[in-house]
Amino acid sequence: MKNESREGGVEAPTRHPIDWKTGEFNDENSLFNELERVYDICHGCRRCVNLCNAFPTLFDLIDESDTFEVDGVDKQDYSKVVEHCYLCDLCYMTKCPYVPPHEWNVDFPHLMLRAKAQNFKKGNVVARDKILTSTDKVGSFLGIPVIAQASNVANKIKPVRKVMEKTLGIHANAVLPKFYSNSLRKSFKSKKTNKLKESKYSGKVALFVTCYGNRNEPDVVKDLIAILEHNNFDVKLVEQEKCCGMPKMELGDLESVEKLKDFNIPQLLNLVEDGWSIVAPIPSCVLMFKNELPMILNENEDIKAISEAFFDPFEYL
Ligand code: SF4
Ligand code: SF4
Structure with a gap:
């Protein structure tokens, strides 16, 4: 037909x-x-x-x-x-x-x-959106000890939220994430691991922790690490990472997406070439590497290789 x-x-x-x-x-x-x-x-x-x-x-x-x-x-x-x-x-x-x-x-x-x-x-973007999409900078600042605790408390105080609504345009009733000064990356450094012999591992997983996983939901990432280790995967963190670029993409700031890609891709490619699978705990970050970056930077063969080795935890396990 x-x-x-x-x-x-x-x-x-x-x-x-x-x-x-x-x-x-x-x-x-x-x-x-x-x-x-x-x-x-x-x-x-x-x-x-x-x-x-x-x-x-x-x-x-x-x-x-x-x-x-x-x-x-x-x-x-x-x-x-x-x-x-x-x-x-x-x-x-x-x-x-x-x-x-x-x-x-x-x-x-x-x-x-x-x-x-x-x-x-054309510059038709408000300051609020530029700030909120700069997740690395926001996380580094709001993750400083004392500032993290103070901002978590302030976010629950109605008059403060009203001021934020007037000055930053963040709605007073919007649910804001909690920030942890003891980020996942900090706590992973001091973590004890039961190392198996290499031949006993089911596979090698490098975790792309994500901004949100690192500063806002470290316990979720700890749980994911525990599940992967329970299933005999060798787990490590991607040594250094920046935001996947999804928030900047949603803003239409594709040049910033490309800059973030320039930082992340060489490290991820080294891992992939060394046989590591890459897993991220936040679905939109996985989507960014699997679908969006290959679409935005179509000629880039490195991104294609990374997208094939990048998994959502539920897809991977
Ligand atoms: S995007 Fe939705 S509303 Fe538009 S043509 Fe497709 S199905 Fe219809
Ligand atoms: S369904 Fe999603 S992608 Fe489609 S117009 Fe609505 S927000 Fe945009």
């Missing part, structure tokens, strides 16, 4: 690399044309209305316009949809029948990423 006679595609979805350094990717008119095309397809479909706030925002803009069509929506309002997308990929992975190889070629999350990247280049 030919594609034209079906409503949507049934082939396995494919994804195109993100050519973020090309002129077309960064051209505003080209972006608006593509947003208009895809928004119009979504308007006729509306399957994703309950997935997140991006789609209801789009459909409200259309339904409240003079024409009840996408052509009635002010192009300057297109970004209101983009703001609500946090690039979870759910619409692409679970709902959309028009993803490539379907001829309509709808990749809603990657289109949102393109819009975010243009927004970032």
Whole structure:
């Protein structure tokens, strides 16, 4: 049966690399044309209305316009949809029948990423988002003894949260993570391990601890280490690491993603070439190395090798 006679595609979805350094990717008119095309397809479909706030925002803009069509929506309002997308990929992975190889070629999350990247280049980003996506710096500062304890207490005090809302734009009711001064990396240094003979190990696992695992959820990482060791894996930490780049990607700051990649990739590649599998406790960080970085830096063979050796714990065990 030919594609034209079906409503949507049934082939396995494919994804195109993100050519973020090309002129077309960064051209505003080209972006608006593509947003208009895809928004119009979504308007006729509306399957994703309950997935997140991006789609209801789009459909409200259309339904409240003079024409009840996408052509009635002010192009300057297109970004209101983009703001609500946090690039979870759910619409692409679970709902959309028009993803490539379907001829309509709808990749809603990657289109949102393109819009975010243009927004970032134009400087349309608030200080709060720049700060919160700098997870290495935030973690190093809020992980200092005394500051960690003080900020954990302050985050529970309503008047302080009101001030933070006014000055930083962090909602007073938003749940903020606890910071640990005794990070996972610090406590792992003093950890006693029962070393087995090399031949007895099931495999070698280097843990990419992640910013969140290191400073906000060290106990989860300790549990993961215990489970891996219980299953006779030789476990060590990736010696040095920086953020995987997911928060910067969600901001549209792809140049920072590339800089973080430049730090992480050589060390990870050495481990992979030495036979280590890499496991990270936070799913979005795994996704970054497995799917997003290979898409953003498509020509890079080192990233491809790392993505094949990078696992979510549940996938690995
Ligand atoms: S990728 Fe964006 S638009 Fe798609 S479901 Fe997730 S948040 Fe919504
Ligand atoms: S992303 Fe696909 S499934 Fe979702 S509303 Fe748009 S066309 Fe429909």
